[in-house]
Amino acid sequence: MASSTEFQDMNGGSDDDFRYLIVRPEKGGIWDLMKYSLWGDIESGARFLESSGQVLEGAEEADDRRWVILVSIVARKILHLVSKPLEFTGFVSDFFLNLISLNGSLFGLFYNLLHGEVVIPERGTETFISAGGHMDKRMDLYQGKKLVEDLHNSGPAGEGIREVEMGDRATMDLCMMASKIAYENAEVVRNVVVHHWKMHFVDFYNCWDGYQKEKSTQVYLLCDKPKDANLILISFRGTEPFDADDWSTDFDYSWYEIPGVGKIHMGFLEALGLGYREDTTTFNYHLQKKSTNHTFNSEGSAGISNKGIPPEMVELSAYYMVREKLRSLLEEHKNAKFIVTGHSLGGALAILFPIVLVLHEEMKLMQKLLGVYTFGQPRVGNRELGRFMEAHLNHPVPKYFRLVYCNDMVPRLPYDDKTFLYKHFGVCLYYDSFYNEQRMDEEPNKNFFGITHVIPIHLNAVWELIRSLIIGYIVGPDYKEGLLAIKLRVVGLAMPGIAVHCSPDYVNSVRLGKLRDIQMSAF
Numbered sequence: 028m029a030s031s032t033e034f035q036d037m038n039g040g041s042d043d044d045f046r047y048l049i050v051r052p053e054k055g056g057i058w059d060l061m062k063y064s065l066w067g068d069i070e071s072g073a074r075f076l077e078s079s080g081q082v083l084e085g086a087e088e089a090d091d092r093r094w095v096i097l098v099s100i101v102a103r104k105i106l107h108l109v110s111k112p113l114e115f116t117g118f119v120s121d122f123f124l125n126l127i128s129l130n131g132s133l134f135g136l137f138y139n140l141l142h143g144e145v146v147i148p149e150r151g152t153e154t155f156i157s158a159g160g161h162m163d164k165r166m167d168l169y170q171g172k173k174l175v176e177d178l179h180n181s182g183p184a185g186e187g188i189r190e191v192e193m194g195d196r197a198t199m200d201l202c203m204m205a206s207k208i209a210y211e212n213a214e215v216v217r218n219v220v221v222h223h224w225k226m227h228f229v230d231f232y233n234c235w236d237g238y239q240k241e242k243s244t245q246v247y248l249l250c251d252k253p254k255d256a257n258l259i260l261i262s263f264r265g266t267e268p269f270d271a272d273d274w275s276t277d278f279d280y281s282w283y284e285i286p287g288v289g290k291i292h293m294g295f296l297e298a299l300g301l302g303y304r305e306d307t308t309t310f311n312y313h314l315q316k317k318s319t320n321h322t323f324n325s326e327g328s329a330g331i332s333n334k335g336i337p338p339e340m341v342e343l344s345a346y347y348m349v350r351e352k353l354r355s356l357l358e359e360h361k362n363a364k365f366i367v368t369g370h371s372l373g374g375a376l377a378i379l380f381p382i383v384l385v386l387h388e389e390m391k392l393m394q395k396l397l398g399v400y401t402f403g404q405p406r407v408g409n410r411e412l413g414r415f416m417e418a419h420l421n422h423p424v425p426k427y428f429r430l431v432y433c434n435d436m437v438p439r440l441p442y443d444d445k446t447f448l449y450k451h452f453g454v455c456l457y458y459d460s461f462y463n464e465q466r467m468d469e470e471p472n473k474n475f476f477g478i479t480h481v482i483p484i485h486l487n488a489v490w491e492l493i494r495s496l497i498i499g500y501i502v503g504p505d506y507k508e509g510l511l512a513i514k515l516r517v518v519g520l521a522m523p524g525i526a527v528h529c530s531p532d533y534v535n536s537v538r539l540g541k542l543r544d545i546q547m548s549a550f
Contacts, residue, residue, distance in 0.1 A: 030521060038208075044495045045311050046284040049077040049293065049304050050096060052103045055416065060100060071085045075100055079307070081441040094187070099434075110271035112450040116268025117158065123150060124161045124511075153214040157309035158268060160211055163531045166219050169505075169538050170200040171470065175224060178251035178258055198366070199430070199537045201260070203420035208246065209264040220249050227253040229354065234345035237280075237303030239272045244298045244345045255501060256360040258397070261349060261380070265403075266437070268529070273372055277405050280441045280449070283310045288386060288447070289412030292405075292441065295375045300344025301383065302324030310541060314386060345376070345382055347432070350392070357395055364397040371437055374404025378427065380413070385419050393419060399427045399453075402533045405440045406449040413452025420453065427453035430468045431458045432532045434484050436524025439475035458536040459496070460487050475524055488523035491532075497533075 055074040062071040073095065115545050126147035137143045148155050168175065172251040180360035213231035218522040220228040229248040236243045245264035250256035266273040281304065293310075299304055302310035314500075357363060369377035378399055385391050399420070420427040429451065431438045441449045455466045472480045495516045499507025510514075512531055519526025 037404065045286065045307075046079045047077075047282065047293065047307055047310070049080070049281040049307075050099050050103075050279060052100045052107070053076055053385055056098075060097075064234050073336055089161040095282065099278050100282045103275045104280070106275045113269050113271050117267070120269070120271055121155075124158055125155050126273065128156065128161065128304050130252065133256055151212050151214060153218040155212060157210045158213075158511075159207070159530060160215070162509070162529060163207070163534065164509070165203075165505060165534060166208065167223050168200055168204055170197040170423050173197050175226060175251060175514060179225075189216060196417065196537065198398070199400060199428075202262075202368035202536045203402055203430075203530075203534055205249070205260055206265065206368050206402055207264045207534065209247065209369065209373055210267070213247070213486075215452075216247050222244050226251055226258065229259075229356065231309065232348050232395070232491075233341035233343065234348060235300050236298045238276060238294050238298065239298065239307075242343075243270070244300070244487045246345050246349055246376070248349070248356070248364070249421055250356065250360065256356075256363045259353065259360070259363050259365040261353065261365060261377070263345075263367075263369035263373035263376040265373035265378075266528075267370055276372060277437055277440050282408075283307070283314075285314055285386070288415050290409040291379070291382070291412060292375065292407050294447075295372075297377055298372065299379055300345040301346055314383070329333040346380065350384070350389070353392065357392070362382060364395050366397050366400065368400045370402040372403065374401030375407050377401050378404065381419070382407075382416055383446060386418065389520070396426060400430070401428070402430045402530075403432065403437050403528050404429055406443065406451055406459070406519050408450070408453075410450040413450055414450065420489075425454045428456055430458070430533060430536065431455045432458050432474070432527060432536050434475075434487060435528045435532075436475050436522050437528050438470055439473055439524075443473055456539055456540075458532075461493055462536050462539040462541075464536070464540040484523050485520065488516075488519045488526070491523075491527065500502045502539065506539075 051074060054077075055071065059071040059074050106315040123415070126134055126146075127136055129148055130139050136145065173488040204224075208216050211219075215226045216231055220226050227250040229250060231247040232245065233242040234246065235241070247262055249260050249262075252259040266277060276294040276298065279292070279294040282290040283293045283296060283302075284290045291314075293302075293304060295313075296310060353365060367377045367380050369375070378401055381393065381396055381399060416427075422499040431440070438451070443449045443451075451469060455467050455470055457467055457470050459465075474483075492513070495508040495513050508531065514528050515529065
């Protein structure tokens with residue numbers, strides 16, 4: 028990895044014009060937290076912050092944003108404490124859920140145990156399903172089936188893409204299911220794409236996350252067919268339910284500001300492999316236009332120019348790996364366009380990907396962007412960032428759609444108030460607990476923690492529990508919720524904003540939501 032000095036040299040100077048604020052829960056103690064929260068002690072609050080300016084600037088940030096910073100610090104400290112038990116719980120849960128499933132049932136497990144025929148699950152195989160996959164076992168496309176048929180039957184001029192524009196519900200269904208299976212291992216994803224959807228699986232990547240300091244960013248690509256494809260889909264994996272670091276990223280309010288572009292969530296940039304907070308000059312380097320000045324040889328390995336990207340970053344970074352694979356796919360499939368999608372954290376990465384493409388002046392790639400669909404996506408930046416992207420995502424027609432289900436807490440993070448200024452942009456498709464859809468700029472109760480919403484949110488959780496018991500009989504067996512999903516609804520009585528973040532309500536919203544007439548990009 029290039030050193031700080033090397034990054035500055037490649038940037039052509041210092042990063043004085045780039046501002047940042049890093050919230051560091053590990054830098055202060057409980058006593059600092061008490062003095063800061065109870066008595067507003069600025070010096071104690073500033074211990075949790077690292078700023079691009081002087082200590083005084085960081086202290087002012089702490090004082091102005093006390094409530095917001097406090098929520099971030101407390102939540103991330105708690106997540107740090109429970110990270111190992113949570114990881115162990117997930118490990119055990121996944122194993123036993125697959126153990127029971129592969130042996131038919133709990134009764135089948137006991138029967139096989141008595142007869143010495145127990146089937147032991149193997150991680151990383153196409154039969155090992157995540158906890159989320161067991162909670163919502165739907166793998167097949169619903170409305171998306173027609174979309175795939177249209178794409179397969181289209182000619183070389185890309186007639187099938189016109190069907191994508193018109194069949195918006197089918198596109199949403201494909202994107203939601205692609206976001207859902209992104210939580211599975213590579214073999215499961217391959218099996219679903221090839222055998223269930225009859226599409227072409229391209230590749231699955233495990234990429235470096237600078238915040239978590241491990242290969243924890245997953246993304247995969249598919250085409251509608253192996254030759255003369257019309258559609259390329261990129262799906263980023265979202266927040267793992269038993270991964271405290273993923274949840275901590277959602278609660279991290281650290282930002283990095285690019286002059287003329289806006290503030291961007293630092294944790295999401297790190298997840299894309301575009302820098303790391305221990306050396307903020309890395310963000311400066313990767314988020315400047317000149318950092319894209321590189322070439323690739325015919326065999327696909329990096330041929331770096333004097334101001335090019337270090338080869339190890341191309342191999343580890345989700346952004347660079349996906350960008351170069353997308354570039355080669357678009358060269359191979361001349362008529363294809365691409366969609367980017369993701370749920371939760373994956374949704375944040377999905378919209379950040381075209382943002383960085385624009386920043387790097389990858390206009391040829393952006394011309395091939397069909398749309399961005401995200402589900403339960405947290406905020407990624409401030410209002411200035413949204414304005415910067417409007418010209419590229421709103422014209423000639425909207426290309427960026429955020430789907431938000433009812434009281435899901437994650438789209439209400441990081442906090443949006445008059446001082447902190449995290450803002451959503453794009454078209455919000457909001458679904459209530461009856462799956463009625465509304466098109467709006469911002470979801471209701473935008474910060475979730477409002478005192479006036481506490482009672483309605485918990486009453487709604489009661490209704491969602493009742494609905495889970497009857498929806499299969501009213502709508503059809505595909506929507507019947509199993510014991511695991513119902514248990515999550517019970518948990519939702521205490522933590523409604525977290526329980527409804529999982530995939531079932533988003534799949535139901537797309538498939539049961541009222542008809543809409545939203546056009547995607549024009550050709």
